[in-house]
Amino acid sequence: MTRKQRLVVIGNGMAGARLVEEIVSRPGGEHYEITVLGAEPYGNYNRILLSGVLAGSYCPEHIFLHPLSWYQEHGIRLHAGRAVTAIDWQGHRVQMADGDWESYDRLVIATGSSPYLPPLENLLREDGRLIAGAFTFRTLDDCQALLAYSSQARRAVVIGGGLLGLEAASGLRQRGLEVHLVHRSPHLLNLQLDSVGGAILARLVSEQGVQLHLGKETVAMLGQDRLCGLRFSDGSELACDLCVIATGTTPNIALARAAGLAVKRGIIIDDDLACSVPDIFAIGECAEHRGQTYGLVAPLWEQARILAERLTDSTSRKQYTGSAISTRLKVSGLDLTVMGDKEPAGPDDEVITYAEPTRGIYKKLIIREGRLQGAILLGDLPGSVPAARLVQLFHRGDPLPANRVELLFPCNGKNQQAVSVAELPDDTQICNCNGVSKGAILAAVRAGKRSLKALCDATRAATGCGSCKSQVQELLVLACEGEVVEDPSVHYYVPAIPLTKPELVRVIKERGLRSVSAVFQALANGQEDPTSKAGLASLLKTIWGKDYEDERDARFINDRVHANIQKDGTFSVVPRIYGGVTTPEQLRRIADVAEKYHVPLVKITGGQRIDLVGVRKEQLPAIWKDLGMPSGHAYTKAFRTCKTCLGSDFCRYGLGDSTTLGIKIEKRYQGIEMPHKVKLATAGCPRNCSEATTKDLGAVAIEGGRWEIYVGGAAGSRVRKGDLLCTVNTHEEVLLYMGRFMQYYRENAKYQERSYDFVERIGIEQLRRVLVEDAEGICARLDRDIQAAVEAYVDPWQREAEQPVTPTQFSEALEATPISLGAGN
Amino acid sequence: MKAPLPPGAVCYNLGHISRIPRGEGRTYRLQDRLIAVFRSRNEELFATQAHCPHQGGPLADGIIGDGKVICPLHAFKFDLRTGAPLGNSCPGLRTYPVSLDAEGNILVTVED
Numbered sequence: 001m002t003r004k005q006r007l008v009v010i011g012n013g014m015a016g017a018r019l020v021e022e023i024v025s026r027p028g029g030e031h032y033e034i035t036v037l038g039a040e041p042y043g044n045y046n047r048i049l050l051s052g053v054l055a056g057s058y059c060p061e062h063i064f065l066h067p068l069s070w071y072q073e074h075g076i077r078l079h080a081g082r083a084v085t086a087i088d089w090q091g092h093r094v095q096m097a098d099g100d101w102e103s104y105d106r107l108v109i110a111t112g113s114s115p116y117l118p119p120l121e122n123l124l125r126e127d128g129r130l131i132a133g134a135f136t137f138r139t140l141d142d143c144q145a146l147l148a149y150s151s152q153a154r155r156a157v158v159i160g161g162g163l164l165g166l167e168a169a170s171g172l173r174q175r176g177l178e179v180h181l182v183h184r185s186p187h188l189l190n191l192q193l194d195s196v197g198g199a200i201l202a203r204l205v206s207e208q209g210v211q212l213h214l215g216k217e218t219v220a221m222l223g224q225d226r227l228c229g230l231r232f233s234d235g236s237e238l239a240c241d242l243c244v245i246a247t248g249t250t251p252n253i254a255l256a257r258a259a260g261l262a263v264k265r266g267i268i269i270d271d272d273l274a275c276s277v278p279d280i281f282a283i284g285e286c287a288e289h290r291g292q293t294y295g296l297v298a299p300l301w302e303q304a305r306i307l308a309e310r311l312t313d314s315t316s317r318k319q320y321t322g323s324a325i326s327t328r329l330k331v332s333g334l335d336l337t338v339m340g341d342k343e344p345a346g347p348d349d350e351v352i353t354y355a356e357p358t359r360g361i362y363k364k365l366i367i368r369e370g371r372l373q374g375a376i377l378l379g380d381l382p383g384s385v386p387a388a389r390l391v392q393l394f395h396r397g398d399p400l401p402a403n404r405v406e407l408l409f410p411c412n413g414k415n416q417q418a419v420s421v422a423e424l425p426d427d428t429q430i431c432n433c434n435g436v437s438k439g440a441i442l443a444a445v446r447a448g449k450r451s452l453k454a455l456c457d458a459t460r461a462a463t464g465c466g467s468c469k470s471q472v473q474e475l476l477v478l479a480c481e482g483e484v485v486e487d488p489s490v491h492y493y494v495p496a497i498p499l500t501k502p503e504l505v506r507v508i509k510e511r512g513l514r515s516v517s518a519v520f521q522a523l524a525n526g527q528e529d530p531t532s533k534a535g536l537a538s539l540l541k542t543i544w545g546k547d548y549e550d551e552r553d554a555r556f557i558n559d560r561v562h563a564n565i566q567k568d569g570t571f572s573v574v575p576r577i578y579g580g581v582t583t584p585e586q587l588r589r590i591a592d593v594a595e596k597y598h599v600p601l602v603k604i605t606g607g608q609r610i611d612l613v614g615v616r617k618e619q620l621p622a623i624w625k626d627l628g629m630p631s632g633h634a635y636t637k638a639f640r641t642c643k644t645c646l647g648s649d650f651c652r653y654g655l656g657d658s659t660t661l662g663i664k665i666e667k668r669y670q671g672i673e674m675p676h677k678v679k680l681a682t683a684g685c686p687r688n689c690s691e692a693t694t695k696d697l698g699a700v701a702i703e704g705g706r707w708e709i710y711v712g713g714a715a716g717s718r719v720r721k722g723d724l725l726c727t728v729n730t731h732e733e734v735l736l737y738m739g740r741f742m743q744y745y746r747e748n749a750k751y752q753e754r755s756y757d758f759v760e761r762i763g764i765e766q767l768r769r770v771l772v773e774d775a776e777g778i779c780a781r782l783d784r785d786i787q788a789a790v791e792a793y794v795d796p797w798q799r800e801a802e803q804p805v806t807p808t809q810f811s812e813a814l815e816a817t818p819i820s821l822g823a824g825n
Numbered sequence: 826m827k828a829p830l831p832p833g834a835v836c837y838n839l840g841h842i843s844r845i846p847r848g849e850g851r852t853y854r855l856q857d858r859l860i861a862v863f864r865s866r867n868e869e870l871f872a873t874q875a876h877c878p879h880q881g882g883p884l885a886d887g888i889i890g891d892g893k894v895i896c897p898l899h900a901f902k903f904d905l906r907t908g909a910p911l912g913n914s915c916p917g918l919r920t921y922p923v924s925l926d927a928e929g930n931i932l933v934t935v936e937d
Contacts, residue, residue, distance in 0.1 A: 457912055463900075517866060528866065528890035530902075553848025553866065557886035557897045560849075565897050569883040806846045813854040813875075814844060816837040816933070820830065 004033040007311070008094060008104035010084050010255070012038025014047050014297055015284025016110035017066060018304040024074045028312030034076045035102060037094070040139060041081030043068045048297055050143045051164070051330055054171030060140060087259035089277045106279050106311065109256055109267060113249035113285040113295065114138065118159070121220035121231075133227030134243045137168050146244065150175055153242035157181070157230055159218050160246035161188040163329060168244045169210045170331040179210045180238060182230070186215040192327070192338040196355065197362050197376045204334055204360045204379075213238070251286045251293055266293040271319040273307045283307055290322055299323035301485065326391045328477075337387040339394045340374030341366045349373065352404050356381075363408055365390075371397050372407075385410055386421075388477040389470055395486050402763035421471045422478050430471050433464020441472060445479035451487035452476055465717035493751060494536055496520070496529030501539075501750055508543060515549035516540065534559075535751035538637060541673050542746050546792045552805060556636075561810060562796045563620055564635035566613065571620065573612040575629035576670060579644045579662035579682075580608025586629070593626050607641035607679060609634070617812050621804065624797040631797040633671045637752070639742070640679050642666040643691070647684035648701075656701025658684035661731045665699075668735055669742065671796075672789050675749040675758075678742065682734075693721050696755035697741065699734045702727070707734050711741055711767065712759025720756050723764035726772045740771050740779060743786035831936060839931035842870075850885035850894070855935060860921060861885035862931060863894065863905060871905035872921040872933050879915050 007023070009016045020036060023029045038044075044066045052058040071078040079096070086095040093103045115136035117123065125131055133153075135146045150156065150172060158169040161183030173179045183190075187198025188205065202212055213232075222229035222237065229239040251266040262268040262276035266288030273281045273289075283303040285295055294300065306320045326339030343366070344351050350367040361379035365372060372394045377387045385408055393400065393407075400407060421430065426439035436459050449455040452473055456462045462469040477484055493501040497519070504523075513519045516536045520528050537554040552560050563571035575590070590610055594602050600614035609632055615623060624631075633640055644662030648654035662682040681692035683700045692698030694715035700708045706727050713722030725741065728734060744767075749758040759767065769775040771782075804810060830836060837855050842864060845851045850863040852875050859875035861884040873894070877884055882898030889895075892905050902911040908918035922934045 460913070530888045530890035530893050530895050533888050533890060551848065552846060553888070556888065560886075565883075565886065567880065567882075567898060569881075569886070808844050808846075808851055811844075811851060813852045813859060814840065816839040816853045816855050818835050818856070819838045819932075820836045 005031055005105045006103060007032040007034045007106050007108070008102055009034065009036045009108045009110060010094065011108075011110035011112055011284070011286075012036050012040065012042075012044050012078065012080065013110065013112045013284065014044075015112070015300040015304055016108065017044035018301050019108060019110065019283060019308055020076060021066070022304055022308030023312055024076070026308060026312040029308075032311070035104075036071070036076060036078045037082055037084050037096070037102070038078065038080045039083045040141070042140065043070065043078070043080070045140055047138075048330070050137070050140065051167035051171050053140075053143050054137075054147065054168060055174045055332065056171075057332070060144065063140075084255060087255060087261075087280070089259055089261070089280060092279065104279070106281070108307070109275070109280065109282040109286060110284045111252040111255060111286045113251045113293075115245060116248040116250045117245065118218070118247050120218060122223070123221050130245075131221050131223060131227050132225060133223065133241055134221060134245060137164060137244050137246055138249075146242075147175075150177060150242060153177060155180070155240045156242040156244065157238060157240040158244045158246055159183075159230075160248070161185065161212075161214070162191065162246060162248065163189065163327065165244070165246035166205065167330055168246055169205070170208065170334075172242075172244070173209050174332070177242070180213060180240065181205070181210050182213045182216050182218055182232075182238070184215070184217050188212075188214070189329075189338075192342060193376055193378075194342050194364065196353075197342075197364065197378055200355075200357050200360055200362045200378060201334075201336065203357075208331075208333060249285065249295055251288070253286060256282070256286070264288055264291075269320075271321060272310065273303060273320050281307055289320065292322060294323060294325070296325055296327050298327075298484070299325065305485070324395055326394060328387070335378070335380040335387075337377040337391065338375065339391060340372070342374055342376060345373075350404070352407065354408055365404075365407060367400060367404070370399055372400060383410070384408055386470065386474045388474040391477060391484070392473060396491075399761065399763065401760060402765045421474050430475070431459075431461035431464065431468045433468075434460040436461040438475060441475045442479045445476055450476070450480050451485040453487040453490055454485075467717040493539065494529070494532035496527070496532040497523045499523070501748070504539070505543060505747075508540070514540065514544055514547060516551050516554035518549070538673055538675065538751060542789075545788055558635035561617060561620055562631055562635065562800065563615065563617075568614075570614045570616055572634070573615050573620070573623055573627075574605065574609050574632035574634035575627050576632040576641075576666070577609045577629075578666045579642060579659055581644075581659060581663060589627060589629075593623055596626065597623055605634070606643075607632075607634070608643050609641060617810050620810055621801040624801040627797075629797075630795040631671065636673075637676050638674050638678070639666075639669045639672045640677050643679070643681040643695070645682070645684050645689040647682075651684060653687060654684035654701070655703055656684050656705065656707060657731075658682040658690065658699070658701060661699060661707075661734060662690075664731060664735060665738065668790055669739065671793050672742065672746075672786075674742065674746055676752050676754045678745075678755060680738070691715065694719065695722065697738050698722055699738070705729065707731075709734060709737050709741075711764075712756040714754065714756040716754075718756065722756075723759055723767075725764070725767060736783065737771065739786040739790075740782045741767070743782040743789070744771060746789075747782075830934065834934055834936040836932055836934045838926075839933055842925060842929050842931055845931075848889065850887065850889060852883060852885040853933075855933065858935065860933065860935075861894075862923065862933065863889050865889060865892070870923045870925065870931065872923040873903070873905060873908055873918040874920075877901060877903075877915070878910075878918065879913070884918070 046063045046065050049058050049063040083097045084094050085097050093101045095101050115138050136142050155178045156172045157180045158165045159182050169179050169181045187195050188201050217233040218230050219233050220231040229237050231237045253263045253267050256267040257263045267282040267286050269282050269287045269289050275282050284300045302323050306318050309316045309318050329336040352365040354363045361381050364376040366374040375390055424438055428438045430438050444458045449458045462472045491500050493504045519536050533554040534556045541548045557565050597619050599612045603611040605611050642662040642665045644659045647658035678696045680697045681690040681695040683690045683692040692700050693710050694713040698710040708727050709725045710722030711725045714720040839853050845864040848866045850861050853860055861873050861875045863871045877896040879901045882896040886897045887894045893902055894905055895902050901913045903918050908920040924932050
């Protein structure tokens with residue numbers, strides 16, 4: 001057995017402690033003997049909640065993330081209150097204040113930052129400490145000293161109108177003090193806000209009782225032994241008995257500099273998070289990466305996560321490439337979220353603003369190349385798109401809806417939440433499919449589920465129909481105070497293979513992977529993943545068509561037996577009735593089958609077909625044979641049905657022959673595999689009796705013998721009117737554009753992404769450019785590929801009724817024989 | 826010679842392994858008891874109770890892989906070796922010792 005590696009972490013703050021937590025929770029973490037050297041004499045606490053402690057909304061004991069006992073339980077040596085004074089990187093050891101040396105194999109510097117002290121006259125006493133009554137606001141000790149002093153103070157001044165200064169001012173105000181805030185810039189939060197936003201924020205802050213002094217530069221502290229006022233550069237003075245200095249931070253780099261490591265503003269690290277000398281890494285506020293230092297928690301945690309992965313998994317090549325920043329102001333009664341850029345960088349950037357200054361509402365979005373590049377979201381506007389959603393778009397760099405107003409105000413019934421989830425009581429049911437309450441979701445976040453995927457996996461929320469996902473995301477952001485972790489796996493096509501759909505398609509084609517097991521072999525170290533199998537099977541069938549090497553175990557049961565499993569383990573059988581048009585002879589056959597096989601329920605479906613429900617697996621082949629009808633595919637992710645209205649032959653309003661068109665569509669595209677189910681309809685006039693505008697694909701006849709083609713309609717867990725793709729003259733053109741859309745959807749949608757989510761993600765303008773205007777020159781190829789899929793179609797019922805794929809394909813329970821009994825029988 | 830069965834235990838012959846296609850499961854009737862038997866792609870065998878403790882889904886119809894089964898009704902996941910629930914709070918599955926004899930027949934032992 002090899003010796004454990006000695007990992008020494010200098011710093012037990014937000015970054016250092018998170019790193020240790022990540023390491024011990026990962027496989028490979030057991031190879032380390034971990035020593036943490038922290039200057040503060042505590043376990044690890046959540047520094048971002050200090051303003052809550054100041055405001056009285058948290059007790060100090062409630063902000064501890066890991067008590068001292070946690071370190072013991074995990075075998076971590078914690079030296080709390082023991083500062084490091086030197087690093088000897090050639091000797092692989094560090095020295096403590098008491099002179100002792102500690103050796104390491106790997107060293108992580110996470111020394112954080114210190115408050116920046118502006119050069120004010122009379123700020124420091126002779127012993128180098130701050131004049132009595134003046135405080136910084138960085139540590140739990142600072143916070144407690146400030147609280148103790150504030151009980152006898154009456155008038156407090158906060159210097160600095162940044163995030164921390166505003167939070168400190170609000171906290172002191174809630175403690176009942178008269179509070180003034182002095183800021184050098186003419187507007188608050190000048191790093192995060194533009195002047196319009198700053199002005200609205202200033203009014204809101206003033207309304208909360210904080211008196212603002214903007215554009216004022218403090219030059220001196222007044223008072224002999226204790227503080228009694230401030231003097232400004234314009235000569236004016238302001239009396240006070242308490243002052244908090246919140247004018248920024250300076251990375252703690254003295255230790256690293258003295259040891260000879262490369263430093264600028266922070267300790268220089270590369271994309272491996274490594275310093276300029278061997279076996280030393282730095283993360284958190286002390287580190288400088290690509291010229292950038294970070295003072296918010298999310299980047300620190302991203303760094304900690306990546307470094308933990310690198311340290312525990314020697315095969316990992318994970319790199320840190322910088323963080324996009326978003327943050328939320330933690331002041332009660334003020335709703336402010338900011339991210340990225342606050343101003344456009346050039347004439348090509350789009351700027352979207354919505355302002356209601358009297359109500360304190362200001363929303364500004366900066367869009368660059370179709371992606372959200374920055375936003376200011378000030379004020380709570382009921383019914384607007386939750387900030388959490390925009391934060392998500394920003395961090396993922398998702399393409400934005402072409403209709404930009406949807407970024408601020410939900411359209412088409414999406415996200416129409418009259419009240420924000422923040423205001424709902426804890427027992428409110430959020431996930432109506434799995435019965436998950438708001439309280440249960442919040443508890444899971446507090447228990448450490450900080451990514452949407454981890455949270456949904458843990459609570460099962462949003463794992464049913466998925467329509468509550470935006471609310472779950474909002475709760476996640478709410479409960480973890482900007483500590484949301486982006487789980488990269490949300491972009492993967494299947495969980496087991498870390499590739500997006502386009503990347504995966506490319507690799508599969510390049511390497512000629514034609515079966516699900518070949519994909520696992522080549523791309524997942526031969527490790528099967530049951531949750532990834534069905535998605536891969538669908539993709540491979542779409543890519544290879546008839547050259548796909550089918551493995552039945554990769555299919556969901558419905559696709560193994562071509563019927564839809566019911567809650568009691570029986571199945572439903574829906575034969576295809578093209579366009580909903582049947583004959584007496586066909587109906588008689590269905591009736592005969594229902595009687596002969598004692599089918600418990602015969603039901604007319606919403607797709608204008610007949611469902612035989614409660615059929616046993618063993619009965620399926622015989623029923624298919626007796627019906628003599630093709631499969632209606634009412635059990636799989638494929639083209640399902642085309643609903644039709646009566647159309648022009650009989651209906652006195654009919655403008656177009658919707659019935660014939662529906663039959664043609666269904667005959668052509670029946671059973672073709674899709675990323676999700678696809679349901680269509682044709683309507684003979686704009687009265688839309690067949691509900692074609694809320695189908696995945698719909699055609700509506702209009703006066704003049706023309707047809708409108710709609711894509712991305714929905715009438716399920718969401719309701720959405722489809723977008724008009726184009727208007728055409730003939731049935732043949734309807735078939736052409738529908739097929740072209742289907743092939744594009746097959747190639748580009750994520751597994752289980754419905755057409756309406758896909759259309760919103762891509763945007764209807766883009767779809768028109770590609771599918772109607774042929775801007776990418778791929779239309780002829782799409783038409784060819786969907787034609788190949790049409791030609792490859794074989795009805796699975798008539799094929800497998802005659803010849804089961806395996807002898808036990810439709811067996812329900814196989815018999816067994818007892819062969820021996822234990823003693824005593 | 827194999828160790829004798831404990832008191833009350835019964836061993837069943839489930840017939841040849843080829844009745845279960847690779848990577849799939851099948852339900853078997855052992856007198857008045859139903860069990861699910863799974864054959865993984867790498868030729869491991871598992872035997873569990875037939876129905877999901879959540880809402881009675883037929884586990885043999887589930888997708889398997891990496892020693893886990895996903896119930897076809899609501900995608901609850903279980904460890905096939907231990908029966909333990911994975912990511913859900915259902916009771917675990919009952920599991921049964923399963924082996925192959927020299928002719929390739931599946932043998933399952935049921936105690937109690």
